[in-house]
Amino acid sequence: MAPKKSKPVQEKEKAIEVVKEAPLDPVAEKLRQQRKAFIIGMLKHVMRLLMTSLKAADAKEVASSVTAVANKKLKAEKEAATG
Numbered sequence: 750m751a752p753k754k755s756k757p758v759q760e761k762e763k764a765i766e767v768v769k770e771a772p773l774d775p776v777a778e779k780l781r782q783q784r785k786a787f788i789i790g791m792l793k794h795v796m797r798l799l800m801t802s803l804k805a806a807d808a809k810e811v812a813s814s815v816t817a818v819a820n821k822k823l824k825a826e827k828e829a830a831t832g
Contacts, residue, residue: 800808 800811803811
């Protein structure tokens with residue numbers, strides 16, 4: 750018998766808040782930017798490696814989840830900018 754497919758467990762949506770960081774001195778700010786760029790690059794690379802072993806449907810599900818988080822963050826940033 751083929752195993753039954755179970756529905757994915759839906760997590761409760763958490764509110765995403767935009768954190769405004771206090772301005773740092775120029776050297777500390779440059780280091781923060783470089784660290785952030787490194788982390789983003791590393792995350793992209795690791796995600797690409799992990800996603801290559803997934804089936805297309807699973808990869809699409811992960812991509813959809815990441816897109817949902819990005820959309821929530823964009824909405825929160827727009828709301829913070831408008832007031």
